[in-house]
Structures are given as structure tokens and as C-alpha cells.
Amino acid sequence: MTFSDETLNAYVDGELDAATHAALEAAMTTDPQLAPRIARQRALRAQVRAAFAPVLTEPVPERLLASVRGAPGRAGNVVAFQARPRPRWSWPQWGAMAASLIVGVLLGPVLLRPSAPQQAPLETSGGRVLASGALAGALSQQLASSQPPGAPVAIGVSFRARSGGYCRTFLLREAQPLAGLACRAGPAWQVVALAQSELPGTGSGYRQAGSVLPPAVSRTLDELILGEPLDAAGESAARAAGWKP
Amino acid sequence: MAELRAELVELLPRLRRFARVLARDAHDADDLVQTAIERALAHAGQLRADAPLAGWMFGILRNAWIDEQRARGRRGRVFAAAELGEQVADPAHGAPLETLAVQDAVARLPQEQRLAVALVLVEGLSYKEAAHIMEVPIGTLTSRLARAREALQAMLGERDGA
Numbered sequence: 001m002t003f004s005d006e007t008l009n010a011y012v013d014g015e016l017d018a019a020t021h022a023a024l025e026a027a028m029t030t031d032p033q034l035a036p037r038i039a040r041q042r043a044l045r046a047q048v049r050a051a052f053a054p055v056l057t058e059p060v061p062e063r064l065l066a067s068v069r070g071a072p073g074r075a076g077n078v079v080a081f082q083a084r085p086r087p088r089w090s091w092p093q094w095g096a097m098a099a100s101l102i103v104g105v106l107l108g109p110v111l112l113r114p115s116a117p118q119q120a121p122l123e124t125s126g127g128r129v130l131a132s133g134a135l136a137g138a139l140s141q142q143l144a145s146s147q148p149p150g151a152p153v154a155i156g157v158s159f160r161a162r163s164g165g166y167c168r169t170f171l172l173r174e175a176q177p178l179a180g181l182a183c184r185a186g187p188a189w190q191v192v193a194l195a196q197s198e199l200p201g202t203g204s205g206y207r208q209a210g211s212v213l214p215p216a217v218s219r220t221l222d223e224l225i226l227g228e229p230l231d232a233a234g235e236s237a238a239r240a241a242g243w244k245p
Numbered sequence: 246m247a248e249l250r251a252e253l254v255e256l257l258p259r260l261r262r263f264a265r266v267l268a269r270d271a272h273d274a275d276d277l278v279q280t281a282i283e284r285a286l287a288h289a290g291q292l293r294a295d296a297p298l299a300g301w302m303f304g305i306l307r308n309a310w311i312d313e314q315r316a317r318g319r320r321g322r323v324f325a326a327a328e329l330g331e332q333v334a335d336p337a338h339g340a341p342l343e344t345l346a347v348q349d350a351v352a353r354l355p356q357e358q359r360l361a362v363a364l365v366l367v368e369g370l371s372y373k374e375a376a377h378i379m380e381v382p383i384g385t386l387t388s389r390l391a392r393a394r395e396a397l398q399a400m401l402g403e404r405d406g407a
Contacts, residue, residue, distance in 0.1 A: 006391050013365060013390075015372050044397060048366045051347035055262040061275055064261075067282045068253045 003027065003034065012041040062162075063222055121153075121172055122191060131182050131189035139168055139182055139189045143239065145232040156213065157221065157229040158238065164245045166238055167224055169213060171197055179213055181220050184243045193220035249289055252298050253282060259368065260302055266363035267310050269352045277313065281306040303368070304378045307360060314356065350400040358393035361386055 003024060010016045011024055028034045121135035131139050138153035147155060156169035156179075167183035180194035195214035213221065230238060260281065264274035284305050285292075292301055351362060357379070364375035365386075376386040 005394075006387055009391055009394060010372075010387070013372070040398070041394065044394060044401075045366050047343070047347055047401070048351065048362060048397070049369075051344045051351070052262050052266055052367050054344070055265050056258045058258075058261070060257045060261065064257055064275060064278055064282065065254065067279050068250050068257070068286075070250070070286060 005037075008034075008038055008041055012038060012045055062226060066228075121174075125188075128185075129191040129194070130185075131191055135170065135172060135182075136189055139170060140243065141239070143232070143235055145235065158235045159221070159224075159229045160226045160245070161224040162226045163224075166243045166245065167192070167221075169217065169221060179217050181217050181224075183224070192224075193217045246286075246289060249286075249292070249298075253285070253302070256299060256302060259299065260306060263303055263363055263368055264306060264310070266351060266367050267307075267359060269348060273313075277306055277309050280309040280313075284309065299368075300370070300374055300378060303364065303370075307378060311356075346401060347397075350397050353400065354393050354396055358389050358396065361389040362393050362397075365390055 007016070007020065007024065011021065016024065024034070028038070121131065121133050123130050123132040130136075134152045138147075138151070138155060142151070142153065142155045144155045144158065150173075152173050154171040154173065156171065158166060158168045161167045161183060165184045167181060168189075169179065169181050172178040172180070177197040178194055179197035180191050182189040182191045184190075193216055195216045197214060257278070260278045261274060264277040264281075265271065268274040268277055281302060285302060292298065351359060354362065360379055361375065364370045364378060365372065370378070372383050372386055376383045379386060381389075
């Protein structure tokens with residue numbers, strides 16, 4: 001009796017009916033060709049399974065856990081996920097991100113501010129863009145839960161980044177409002193994303209401030225955030241600790 | 246709903262593995278998982294109490310993948326070069342050569358064969374379950390599986406012999 005490849009496959013896959021199963025095992029004792037054919041199929045199955053097994057033990061990305069939880073402000077506020085360009089950077093390339101994520105913003109006028117250079121909210125240092133002046137002050141001191149309406153800077157979400165440090169989103173109420181994301185880098189705040197904000201910043205709680213984040217900034221947030229944003233108590237505690245992780 | 250969410254969290258590693266067989270690129274695969282989760286939560290009412298969640302989710306993920314492939318087809322081949330680059334750069338650094346060779350071979354299979362491999366060989370589903378998810382008769386599944394196995398043997402054998 002001869003057995004087709006499909007029959008042998010079904011045997012390896014545990015799908016053979018009892019009668020054929022018995023016939024095949026009986027034939028294996030007499031047909032020297034059968035055992036190696038079956039062994040090859042077994043090995044292939046094991047090989048394919050093994051090649052993808054490591055995925056099971058990888059840490060599950062936070063964004064997937066968040067979407068199972070249906071985390072507010074993340075699944076809903078962002079446009080259809082497929083339509084979003086995928087972030088491609090990884091954490092160590094962070095420094096290099098600063099330039100590429102400053103979207104549609106003419107930095108010159110903001111940085112130079114010839115009339116009052118000491119009040120510029122941004123400065124560059126070693127290729128990085130750092131918060132300065134009122135922005136640096138607000139990032140270090142201002143709490144989202146209690147910020148004066150109309151302050152030059154509105155703080156949005158504060159969160160722990162995957163790297164361990166703290167980051168905060170902000171809105172700069174310039175003539176052209178700018179929204180951005182800054183992360184604590186030693187004693188400074190490095191601005192890792194900055195884009196024109198479409199809406200004037202009127203929000204005070206993190207929901208409002210979060211919902212006006214331009215896509216470039218919210219993508220960066222999605223990529224960096226570890227867990228959920230800090231609540232008011234967490235934010236306050238982080239400030240008390242000088243934003244040291 | 247809370248129960249469904251808890252079960253989904255447990256299922257995430259398998260969903261990610263399934264998606265990785267289909268899409269290979271880890272980012273694309275996780276995008277598929279996320280789309281599937283969002284669709285599942287939006288249509289949670291359609292899940293029958295007696296149906297296994299895994300099978301339902303694999304079906305949703307498969308549909309999301311097919312949609313994505315079609316959308317890509319419409320967008321043209323603009324991204325093809327970039328994707329090939331990613332395939333070289335992306336898979337886990339330091340993965341054993343054999344693992345990469347097998348992943349490569351699976352990625353070269355036609356879509357329908359890859360799906361059969363993902364469901365039966367990797368996920369270990371029965372022919373009946375896999376055929377149901379693929380929306381084809383069992384005979385179609387088994388012949389795709391047989392062709393996929395031949396192709397994999399040929400690709401991997403070639404390499405071993407080289």
C-alpha cells in the first residue's frame with residue numbers, strides 16, 4: 001500500500017482517521033521508505049514552529065495592552081491606526097530624532113527672538129533642542145492639575161518613558177501655538193517632538209491638552225510612554241523628586 | 246467585556262506570533278494585532294459564547310491582514326524596496342541563522358499557503374478549525390498545506406545542501 005504526501009502530512013498533524021492511522025503504522029514496519037518521509041515532515045513542522053516560538057516570550061508592547069484596555073484618549077483620539085505612518089525609530093536613536101520630529105515649525109523666530117533673546121523658549125545645544133526660559137520653568141514646576149489659565153505654557157500629559165525618565169507634553173502659547181514633547185535629560189528638558197498646534201491652547205486638564213496634540217507629537221508619545229500617564233498625585237510626586245527617575 | 250479584555254491579554258502573545266508569521270516585520274505584525282483587537286472590541290457582541298476566542302481572533306486578524314494586503318496593492322509597489330530593507334534589518338538581532346532561514350522561507354510562500362502554515366504548523370490548530378478561519382473547504386486547506394510544505398522543503402533543503 002502506498003501513502004500520499006497528504007496522508008503522511010495528516011499523520012504528522014494528528015489528523016488521520018483511526019483506520020488509516022493503523023494501516024500507516026503497520027506499513028511503517030515493512031516499508032523502509034516511510035519512516036524517513038515521516039521524519040522529514042515531523043522535522044519541518046518542528047522547525048517552523050521553533051522559528052516563531054521566541055515571539056511568545058517577547059514582552060508585549062504597551063500599545064497593544066492599552067488597546068485591549070481601550071485606554072481613553074488613545075484608541076479614540078487617534079485617526080485610524082492603519083493610516084498612521086509607523087514610527088521607525090528606536091530608543092537609542094533618540095537624540096537623532098529631535099531634528100526629524102520638528103514638523104512644520106520655523107525654529108528661527110522661536111529660537112532667536114531677537115527682541116528678547118533671554119526669553120526664548122528653546123535653545124540648541126550639541127545638536128539637541130532644549131527647553132529654555134518660560135518653557136523650561138513650566139516643565140519643571142507647573143502641574144497640569146493647577147495651572148493658571150492663559151499662562152504662556154500649558155502642560156499636558158506627564159509620563160514615565162520606557163527608558164525610565166520622565167517626559168511631558170506641552171503647549172506653547174505663541175502667536176503660532178506650538179505643541180511638543182520634552183523629556184528630562186539631566187538638568188535640562190530635551191524637546192523631542194514639536195509641531196504647529198492647530199488649536200489655540202485653552203485646555204487645562206491633560207485630556208484637553210492631549211486632544212490637541214498634533215499627530216507627530218502624539219505618535220512620539222505613543223512610542224515613548226511606559227504604562228499610563230501620571231495622575232495628579234504622580235505628577236506632583238515626580239516634581240517633588242526633581243523629575244529624577 | 247472585562248472578561249473578554251482579560252482573555253485578550255492572555256491571548257496577545259499568540260496573536261503576535263500568528264501575525265508575525267503572516268507579516269514578518271514586527272511593526273507590521275503588531276499593527277495587525279492592534280487592528281484586530283480594535284475590531285474585536287467593536288464587535289464583541291458577535292462572539293458566540295460557545296466559540297473559542299482564539300479562533301475568532303485569528304479570523305479577525307486574518308481579515309485585517311487581507312485588507313492590508315489589498316490596500317498595499319492599491320498603493321502600488323512604492324514601499325517594496327523599503328520593506329525588503331527592513332526584512333534584512335528588522336528580525337531579532339542575533340537570532341540563529343536557521344531561525345532566520347525558516348522565517349525567510351515562510352515569508353516567500355504565497356499568502357494562502359502562509360496562512361495555512363501559520364494556523365496548522367505554528368498555532369497547532371486542527372484542519373477543521375484552520376479551514377473555518379480561512380473560509381475554505383478542508384480539502385483546499387490540506388492541498389495548500391501540502392504545497393507549502395513542498396516549497397519549504399525545497400527552499401530549506403536548497404540552503405542545507407549549499
